[in-house]
Amino acid sequence: MPERYKRNPNIKCAICAKPIYRRPSEIEKSKGHITCSSICYGQTCRKERPCMVCGKLILAHYHKKTCSRGCANTHRAGIRYKMGSPHDKVKSQQALKLKLLRVRGKNCERCGYNKFEILQVHHKDRNRNNNSLDNLALICPNCHCEEHLLEKSWLKNFDEVEAARATRISRKN
Secondary structure (H helix, E strand, C coil): CCHHHCCCCCEECCCCCCEECCCHHHHHHCCCCCCCCHHHHHHHHCCEEECCCCCCEEEHHHCCCCCCHHHHHHHHCCCCCCCCCCCCHHHHHHHHHHHHHHHHCCCCCCCCCCCHHHCEEEECCCCCCCCCHHHEEEECHHHHHHHHHHHHCCCCCHHHHHHHHHHHHHHHC
16 A cells, blocks of 8 residues: 555554544544444443442443352342231232131122132222221122123113114104
8 A cells, every 4th residue: 555545543542542543523423432443342332330249340231230149149148038028919818818718608699609719809898908807708700790890881771772772763664
């Protein structure tokens, strides 16, 4: 390559400090953060943070807090698990159902359906926080569906709509 086409280095690599040439517009666009190769560029993209225990640098994008299993065990040593945790909703609902099965029997309280495995706990006043035995009923899924869904059903007034339609048709004829 002829000497007149060679460019003199005008900036240094941000990682390895190797002198390189870049167009002034590229330098301005990257705010002076220029690298000489893809390897140096990859190093500028690394985000590292220190391990919580030993301070060794670890990659931040893995959402890790510690660098190794040993540091994780050291960090976890003082943590007490399941202390002051809130009551598990599933376990409390199971306990309610078991208590109702013992007290009221293994049949639906409305229709007498006898498959107790699928019976559901129904709150009479619709307040899920009121778990007194007077407020609870043990009913089958069909009765439970009738209780909650039929009052909001668009088919609730089906007979009235059909009667009105029949009278309209009879008037036309």
